[in-house]
Amino acid sequence: MKTIKLLSSFALIATLFTSCYTEVIVDDYIEEPTISVNQLLNSYELWYVDINATKGFGETPFLQKAFTISFKNGVMYANNNIVGLGDTGNGYGIDVATYNAYDLILDVNHDVDGFETFDVYRVDNNTIELYNPNNDTSYFLDGYQRNTFDYDFVFYDNIHYFLQEYDAWEKVYTSNYGALNDFDNENYLQFLAGGNDSEFKSSKDNTGKNVNNLFWDYTGLYAVGDFNNDMYLKSLTLDYDYFSNEQFELSVINDGKIELYHAASGTKYEFVGRGYIQYLKSENSKVKATNTTEDKMRKFKKERVENPRESSRI
Secondary structure: OHHHHHHHHHHHHHHHHHHHHHHHHHHHOOOOOOOOHHHHHOOOOEEEEOHHHOEOOOOOHHHHHOOEEEEEOOEEEEEOOOOOOOOHHHHOOEEEEEEEEEOOEEEEEEOOOEEEEEEEEEEEOOEEEEEEOOOOEEEEEEEEOHHHOOHHHHHHHOHHHHHHOEEEEEEEEEOOOOOOOHHHHOOEEEEOOOOOOOEEEEEOOOOOOOHHHOOOOEEEEEEEEEEOOEEEEEEEEEEOOOOOEEEEEEEEEEOOEEEEEEOOOOEEEEEEEEEEOOOOOOOOOOOOOOOOOOOOOOOOOOOOOOOOOOOEEO
């Protein structure tokens, strides 16, 4: 009888222990709570717009023009210009919109482009997808903190936009070494934004002239390329039909001056930017844009392909 009681007691204790243990395991297995859209948008100081990852064939203008966007207390900031990248707005860029984030939705009221709404998806730890149902297009944004964001890489990876951010480039220096060549007579260059993102103009007008009064002698195509193992040095090709292509090594001296080394003649030139174009300044901004009729639109560097990343809700 005692044996039966002992066995029964042991079984009861074991059952209770197992029950308690199971309960602890169940209680500990709690699904990680989701974060709000606001928390997600504020988890990184900068969101880099990966233009080549875009899915769909529509365009959301203010995302198409931005290199980075940031969300701070209901205000959206953007770096739309290469000039001043990393310095403007302490790295955030300029105030371009207000926003409201709720549920899984982001509503943006842009100063220039108006209202847009997005569904927000979390792709991975530092990538989000903004899906615009009005044009059936998704933009993918990668999150960074300002102190770890490579502003230099973005600057040099998008150097052709830097060239477009001045109304004209005026020649201010020609080296006293190097062979005489046809480009010696070109005193102004202009790199055009808009429909044809690879068009340039040149002028032989005397230096010191108002850029609005320049006569552009020639219009052609240009291309910017890379040199292996040197992200700071670029190649610039100007297609002159009447004296063939001109090849240069392009170096950036500062945000308003470039150096062109003409390899064929051994001549070095320096050009200074005239008429800075600030894209998408707010109407309330103290600094007004010099050109608002032709806005920069970032182009895709390669043909759009279906993005392999699988998105998931927040």
